[in-house]
Amino acid sequence: MVDVNAQIDAVTRSIETKEVDDALAYVQTLAQTYPSPIDDVWDAVTSAERIPRWFLPVSGDLRLGGNYQFEGNAGGEIRRCDPPNGGQAGYTVTWGMGMGEPAIVNVRLVAVDASSTRLELENVATAASVPEGFWEQFGPSATGIGWDQGLLGLALHFAGGADGIAPEEAAAWVATDEGKSFMRRSADEWAAAQQHDGTAADVAKAAADRTYGMYTGEVPPTDMG
Numbered sequence: 001m002v003d004v005n006a007q008i009d010a011v012t013r014s015i016e017t018k019e020v021d022d023a024l025a026y027v028q029t030l031a032q033t034y035p036s037p038i039d040d041v042w043d044a045v046t047s048a049e050r051i052p053r054w055f056l057p058v059s060g061d062l063r064l065g066g067n068y069q070f071e072g073n074a075g076g077e078i079r080r081c082d083p084p085n086g087g088q089a090g091y092t093v094t095w096g097m098g099m100g101e102p103a104i105v106n107v108r109l110v111a112v113d114a115s116s117t118r119l120e121l122e123n124v125a126t127a128a129s130v131p132e133g134f135w136e137q138f139g140p141s142a143t144g145i146g147w148d149q150g151l152l153g154l155a156l157h158f159a160g161g162a163d164g165i166a167p168e169e170a171a172a173w174v175a176t177d178e179g180k181s182f183m184r185r186s187a188d189e190w191a192a193a194q195q196h197d198g199t200a201a202d203v204a205k206a207a208a209d210r211t212y213g214m215y216t217g218e219v220p221p222t223d224m225g
Contacts, residue, residue: 002152002156002173002178002182004178004181004182004185005185007151007152007155007182008148008182008185008186008189010032010033010155011030011031011032011148011151011189012029012030012031012032013028013029013030013144013189013190013193014028014029014193014196014197015027015028015029015140015144015190015193015194015196015197016029016197017127017197017198020124020126023126023127023128024126024127024128025124025125025126025127026124026125026126026127026130026135026140027122027123027124028122028123028124028125028140028143028144028147029120029121029122029123030120030121030144030147030148030151031118031119031120031121032118032119032151032154032155033112033116033117033118033119034116034117034118034119034154034155034158035115035116035158036115036116036117036158037111037114037115037116037117038084038087038088038089038109038110038111038117039084040117041109041117041119041158042083042084042089042109044154044157044158045107045109045119045154046062046081046091047062048062050157053157054150054153054154054156054157055070055150055153055154056070056071056072056073057070057071058070058071059071060075062078063078063081064078064079064080064081065077065078065079066078068093073097074095074096074097074102075096075097075098076093076094076095076096076102077093077094078091078092078093079092079093079094079104080092084109084111087110087111088108088109088110088111089108089109090106090107090108090109091106091107092104092105092106092107093105093107095123100129100131101126101128101129102129103123103124103125103129103143104123104124104125105121105122105123105124106121106122106124107119107120107121107122108120108121108122119151119154121147121150121151123143123147125143136203136207137207137210138207138210138211138214139190139191139194139199139204139207139208139211140190140193140194141186141187141190141191141207141208141211141212142211142214144186144187144189144190144193145183145186145187145190145211145212145215148182148186149170149174149182149186152182153170174215174216175216180216183212183215183216184212187208187209187211187212187215188208190208190211191204191205191207191208192204194207194208
């Protein structure tokens with residue numbers, strides 16, 4: 001059982017449309033505090049042994065300059081790797097599906113105290129790398145729901161799910177009423193973040209509704225025009 005509302009409320013979200021390295025970009029940020037020391041959280045988000053317990057099976061050379069690939073999902077290059085030092089840590093990777101310009105994902109860890117760590121994930125995608133019309137149609141929840149699911153997996157991992165959950169079990173869960181409720185709340189929160197970034201409320205809501213329909217299969221892609 002997942003306390004959907006508690007998990008959604010535990011995460012802060014923002015979206016900013018701004019210039020990054022002289023290019024217009026969509027910058028999505030999520031953050032959550034986990035009940036574990038920074039060294040343990042660092043190990044959970046960098047270890048090839050532990051990542052599959054809360055996210056997806058991963059292969060590759062998981063070190064600076066190496067490449068990684070998540071099974072059936074994104075892959076890329078590890079561009080920065082700063083292990084815990086002075087209560088902080090972080091890494092930067094490219095994140096792509098093999099087509100077009102990849103996004104840049106920055107993960108930052110900050111020790112809140114000796115037994116808890118705040119994780120911040122920043123997804124930076126240039127506007128030019130997003131297919132024409134996609135952002136207007138689906139908005140930030142298209143990627144945001146997936147990142148929310150990742151943070152949920154990590155929360156369950158630290159809550160006692162040390163052995164993790166198989167990808168097929170996770171796929172089955174998102175089709176349940178509980179899973180759909182989680183995605184609905186996530187989409188709504190991303191719509192609120194998009195509205196805060198300056199998008200009209202009705203436009204942000206329509207994009208969130210389309211994305212929710214895409215994730216749940218309740219609205220066929222051909223009907224989302």
